Amino acid sequence: MKYLDEFSDPDVAKKLIDRIHAATTQKWALMEVCGGQTHSIIRHGIDQLLPDSVEMIHGPGCPVCVTPLEAIDRALAIAARPGVIFCSFGDMLRVPGSSRDLFSVRSAGGDVRVVYSPLDALKIARDNPDREVVFFGIGFETTAPANAMTVYQAQRLGVRNFSLLVSHVLVPPAIAAIMESSTCRVQAFLAAGHVCSVMGTAEYPPLARKYKVPIVVTGFEPLDILEGVRRTVVQLEEGRYEVENAYPRAVREEGNVPAMEMLADVFEVTDRTWRGIGAIPRSGWRLSEKYRAFDAEQRFEVTDIRTAESSLCRSGEVLQGLIKPHLCEAFGKECTPRNPLGATMVSSEGACAAYYTHRRLELVDAK
């Protein structure tokens, strides 16, 4: 399959691995920002093929995992209201809130529907003018343009019974927060290619300069990851800290300009809480004043819902790269994808789920 098979070629992979080994002379700790990259690394055993001195730290780039517990609880409160049709992508339905999940709300009679696009939710709103229809808009810069377009269309078409529950987060402030942490071990980043396909690369050179870290924009196939690692290691060995684009087939320096214009119109930057990490200033989006009437938090008055994280789950440490998932005591025991204690075990992009799916036999047996 074009653009998949050619980026999984084992002969090219071997050459890249040999080049990484040849370039490495000392210990380096690299963070792959995106959960999709984490899954590719664990699924293909890429971390086990790298030199022992090159450590991959798994970053916070799984949108489901970083959606804060209080956002889940607000979604649950809205979804349980009579007259509401609550729409979401399927992966949010099993994410545990403080006492239940969206599946439980549906079992109890709530009208919770899985959709494949926020525009599907807008259509449901137009087909059901006597119901309130809410779409759960979570994720990074990647999913935000479609949500922005949906709100723009709702206003243009006058669909007043549609609203968006927004929990969007932004990658560059998270990179800054990771680098500012006193426990930070990260020396370089593989930036998330799909985020940069929307936003371009202009936000990253100031971060690379300020924190003296190489940042290599990287894709998701095995050869993409290996090339990202190779370029990062070469920069570290040479003492450089620059932004490189190793994913040019999808990422242009200027990004997707029409999408960015739509985002700038519909959203404005705000402080956000990241699940397991805490508050990061100016690290998310909310609806701008012009579109505030479509804000589900305001419409349903759920802004007062605040929820503390469980003390059992160590997903915050996982999301900051402080521990690997299997070092959590609950991994593979109390916590499995069937009975997840934390979001990093629920999401298909979560690091705990990746380790459970691809490594549990060796890791659980070894505990």
Ligand code: SF4
């Ligand atoms: S294994 Fe489960 S309990 Fe442990 S950090 Fe991961 S999600 Fe949380």
